Amino acid sequence: MTINIKYFGLIAEVTQHEEETMNVSGRFISDLLEALYSKYPDLKNKDFQVAQNQELVSENTELSGQELALLPPFSGG
Numbered sequence: 001m002t003i004n005i006k007y008f009g010l011i012a013e014v015t016q017h018e019e020e021t022m023n024v025s026g027r028f029i030s031d032l033l034e035a036l037y038s039k040y041p042d043l044k045n046k047d048f049q050v051a052q053n054q055e056l057v058s059e060n061t062e063l064s065g066q067e068l069a070l071l072p073p074f075s076g077g
Contacts, residue, residue, distance in 0.1 A: 001024050002065070005069070048070050048073070
């Protein structure tokens with residue numbers, strides 16, 4: 001499955017990309033994360049959340065083939 005991934009903030013600094021398209025063989029967000037950790041080992045040390053179709057999801061969520069975003073921690077007020 002081909003997934004379009006967007007990176008923000010510190011995550012973009014680690015990957016050196018703001019966006020990329022990646023082919024993932026797994027079915028879940030956790031499968032995508034494992035592929036990303038293999039490609040970007042420093043990503044394992046970063047705290048971030050994953051959004052699929054502009055909704056925050058967990059590692060157990062099934063990939064839908066849509067756009068994903070890796071979001072660093074943020075504060076609101």
